[in-house]
Amino acid sequence: MIKKDLSIDFLGVRFENPFCLSSSPVGNCYEMCKNAYDAGWGGIVYKTLSPDHFVIDEVSPRFAQLTKEDTPFIGFKNMEQLAEHPMAQDLADMRRLKKEYPNKVLIASIMGETPQDWTDLARLVTEAGADMIELNFSCPQMTSHTMGSDVGTNPELCKTNCAAVKKGTNLPVLAKMTPNITTMIPVVKACLEGGADGISSINTVKSITDVDLDNKVALPNINGKSAVSGLSGKAVKPIALRFLQQIRSAAGLEQVPVSGIGGIETWEDAAEFILLGASTLQVTTAIMQYGYRIIDDLTNGLMHYMDEQGVDHLQDLVGLANKKIVPTNKLDRDYVVYPKIDWDKCIGCGRCFISCQDGAHQAMGWDDEKRLPTFDQSKCVGCQLCALVCPVGAIKLGIKKMKPGREGDPDDIDSSSFQLPAYDESTTK
Numbered sequence: 001m002i003k004k005d006l007s008i009d010f011l012g013v014r015f016e017n018p019f020c021l022s023s024s025p026v027g028n029c030y031e032m033c034k035n036a037y038d039a040g041w042g043g044i045v046y047k048t049l050s051p052d053h054f055v056i057d058e059v060s061p062r063f064a065q066l067t068k069e070d071t072p073f074i075g076f077k078n079m080e081q082l083a084e085h086p087m088a089q090d091l092a093d094m095r096r097l098k099k100e101y102p103n104k105v106l107i108a109s110i111m112g113e114t115p116q117d118w119t120d121l122a123r124l125v126t127e128a129g130a131d132m133i134e135l136n137f138s139c140p141q142m143t144s145h146t147m148g149s150d151v152g153t154n155p156e157l158c159k160t161n162c163a164a165v166k167k168g169t170n171l172p173v174l175a176k177m178t179p180n181i182t183t184m185i186p187v188v189k190a191c192l193e194g195g196a197d198g199i200s201s202i203n204t205v206k207s208i209t210d211v212d213l214d215n216k217v218a219l220p221n222i223n224g225k226s227a228v229s230g231l232s233g234k235a236v237k238p239i240a241l242r243f244l245q246q247i248r249s250a251a252g253l254e255q256v257p258v259s260g261i262g263g264i265e266t267w268e269d270a271a272e273f274i275l276l277g278a279s280t281l282q283v284t285t286a287i288m289q290y291g292y293r294i295i296d297d298l299t300n301g302l303m304h305y306m307d308e309q310g311v312d313h314l315q316d317l318v319g320l321a322n323k324k325i326v327p328t329n330k331l332d333r334d335y336v337v338y339p340k341i342d343w344d345k346c347i348g349c350g351r352c353f354i355s356c357q358d359g360a361h362q363a364m365g366w367d368d369e370k371r372l373p374t375f376d377q378s379k380c381v382g383c384q385l386c387a388l389v390c391p392v393g394a395i396k397l398g399i400k401k402m403k404p405g406r407e408g409d410p411d412d413i414d415s416s417s418f419q420l421p422a423y424d425e426s427t428t429k
Contacts, residue, residue, distance in 0.1 A: 024284040110134070132174065199256060335410060360381075
């Protein structure tokens with residue numbers, strides 16, 4: 001069995017591996033957190049605590065999902081709010097967890113309404129033994145402008161709340177960002193100015209998932225009504241990665257510590273977040289679908305990837321892909337990569353022809369007699385659509401040519417950058 005060092009130092013706290021439960025239904029009480037620790041998770045962000053005067057009254061049902069054919073949980077919508085237990089019970093659970101698992105990381109998520117709330121909550125979770133505090137500036141279910149995702153769009157309020165938290169604790173502080181914003185950078189900088197030590201990104205995306213066409217109400221249907229609420233799962237991963245890159249590429253933020261969240265289900269997802277600059281990773285939706293046991297696949301897969309890459313320590317992978325993402329006007333536009341059809345694999349389904357004719361540049365034609373596609377290179381722009389829609393992988397990329405008037409040697413183009421395998425001439429008829 002391959003063994004690699006998955007431990008990571010994050011804000012001065014050592015995680016045995018980067019995988020944590022995010023603040024959500026999956027870490028709602030002592031028993032759940034205990035089971036997660038026993039399964040092998042490196043840390044837990046305990047479900048968000050709020051002042052006792054803030055009453056949590058949940059709806060039923062509270063979940064919905066996006067499904068594509070036989071693939072469930074593409075997107076997962078939840079209307080759940082904050083921890084519904086009395087504050088004293090949650091603090092007691094935290095103390096017990098830290099006593100029984102002193103080497104596991106316990107992160108307390110908190111949300112206040114006033115600066116004094118934030119200070120008091122920080123003091124209480126510090127006394128309960130938390131290793132770190134995460135500030136929930138981003139819950140999409142909250143409707144108050146002083147609590148939830150509206151806070152995360154207000155740099156000054158975030159700065160004020162971060163400063164209030166630092167009055168109540170000496171622990172490292174993470175500010176959890178909302179994706180319901182065009183750019184996070186002013187908010188991230190304001191949080192750091194207020195005293196935050198790092199960033200968690202992202203919380204869920206405000207959404208309406210599906211509409212019941214018979215009853216004409218969005219889902220989940222709660223006594224004939226529904227509401228906008230947070231989307232998580234695989235569907236939000238591209239959004240999460242985009243914000244992660246935005247943070248880590250902003251001037252002055254290139255080394256800011258980030259805990260990555262958003263659609264992490266497999267070790268490949270985890271590796272993507274790490275390569276784009278996340279040091280720790282938080283998971284909810286995949287756990288809700290498959291349970292805590294996925295930690296074995298996450299850790300084993302990541303160790304195998306490290307072995308393939310010749311890397312012994314996880315820290316050595318953090319942020320390696322950031323510098324390879326550039327503004328679109330900086331991308332190489334001097335060459336075209338043309339497709340080639342592997343006739344041994346082609347089944348004559350016509351998918352490439354239809355997609356190219358109706359959605360691209362009409363380079364793919366159709367031979368009615370042979371019932372096979374044809375290709376006109378003079379019309380092709382190398383967009384890759386034909387290769388992407390082919391159901392059997394019969395279309396590959398790899399015929400590289402410089403555009404007219406452009407200088408360069410096509411053989412010098414890095415073929416490893418192509419999304420699809422290069423074409424192998426030996427497979428043609």
